Amino acid sequence: DAxxxxxxxxxxxxxxxxxxxxxSPKSGHDTVSWYQQALxxxxxxxxxxxxxxxxxxxxxxxxFSGHQFPNYSSELNVNALLLGDSALYLCASGFGTxxxxxxFGPGTRLTxx
Amino acid sequence: xNQVEQSPQSLIILEGKNCTLQCNYTVSPFSNLxxxxxxxxxxxxxxxxxxxxxxxxxxxxxxxxxxxxxxxxSLHITASQLSDSASYIxxxxxxxxxxxxxxxxxxxxxxxx
Numbered sequence: 354d355a356x357x358x359x360x361x362x363x364x365x366x367x368x369x370x371x372x373x374x375x376x377s378p379k380s381g382h383d384t385v386s387w388y389q390q391a392l393x394x395x396x397x398x399x400x401x402x403x404x405x406x407x408x409x410x411x412x413x414x415x416x417f418s419g420h421q422f423p424n425y426s427s428e429l430n431v432n433a434l435l436l437g438d439s440a441l442y443l444c445a446s447g448f449g450t451x452x453x454x455x456x457f458g459p460g461t462r463l464t465x466x
Numbered sequence: 467x468n469q470v471e472q473s474p475q476s477l478i479i480l481e482g483k484n485c486t487l488q489c490n491y492t493v494s495p496f497s498n499l500x501x502x503x504x505x506x507x508x509x510x511x512x513x514x515x516x517x518x519x520x521x522x523x524x525x526x527x528x529x530x531x532x533x534x535x536x537x538x539x540s541l542h543i544t545a546s547q548l549s550d551s552a553s554y555i556x557x558x559x560x561x562x563x564x565x566x567x568x569x570x571x572x573x574x575x576x577x578x579x
Contacts, residue, residue: 357509386567395470395555395569396510409566443509455567457502457509 355380357446357458365464366434374429374461378446385427386455387419388443396443402427403449431463439465468493470558470570478576483546487573489539489556500557501530501541504572510555513541546577 358377366372378385384403388396398411402421421427425446431438441460447453470491479485491499498517502510514523514530516539522531527544543550553572560566 388569393571395557395571396567397569398566401566411566441507445509454512454515457511459509460507462507 357382357444357456359442359444359458359461361461362459363462363464365466367466368434368436370434371430371432372434372463374431374442374444374463375426376429376444376446376458377426378444379456382446382448382456383425384447384449384453385421385425386445386447387427387429388445389413389438390441390443390460392440399429434465436465439463468558468560468568470556470568472554472556472570472573474573475571476574476576478578479546481546481548481577481579485543485546485575487541487543487554487556487575489541489570491537491539491556491558491568491570493537493558493560493568495560496534496537497559499530499532499539500559500567501528501539502555502557504553504555506552513554543575548577548579551575551577 360375386401387399390396400410401408405421416432418430443460444458445455447455473488500515501513504510516532529542532539553574555572556570557567
């Protein structure tokens with residue numbers, strides 16, 4: 354049983370470009386949350402998807418958008434990249450929207466130059 | 467504003483020794499508190515999760531305590547091993563925020579032989 358998987362592992366982009374990160378949840382999970390983790394800091398919540406809809410959103414600008422597909426996988430899109438967007442992007446999956454254990458993927462390391 | 471503060475920021479101990487990490491939070495209304503272990507460049511892995519009614523929970527050599535009155539938690543690691551070297555992150559969820567998690571900055575633990 355595969356856990357949470359993310360792709361790509363590493364990515365280098367230039368300021369102003371757009372990027373799409375992908376996440377496949379753990380088998381049986383239907384909720385996906387995305388987090389941004391800057392170097393040396395704890396993760397910051399970006400948003401959560403359940404039933405193909407954005408259910409909750411953290412304090413991130415509209416440049417950050419997402420999508421959840423019928424198979425529960427999810428994408429994170431970031432437009433007009435800034436140097437400050439360089440971070441480890443983590444995806445976590447769970448079941449439902451109540452109290453549940455969240456399982457994290459290995460993350461995608463994004464570097465913006 | 468919901469906040470989670472951890473101390474110390476970093477800690478070095480000798481293999482076999484015990485240590486205790488601290489977490490203070492201002493998240494309200496409180497729902498649950500989690501401790502995660504994160505290896506460098508990897509996604510966090512859950513150690514414990516506690517709700518309001520629980521004041522202690524163990525997972526092998528890891529024991530977490532929770533005092534909901536003082537809004538403090540601790541993570542005690544017994545008989546440390548080299549593989550315990552990692553960042554330990556305290557995470558709190560508010561009752562009115564679904565599963566939107568507020569992360570602390572983490573304590574970086576290094577276990578030396």
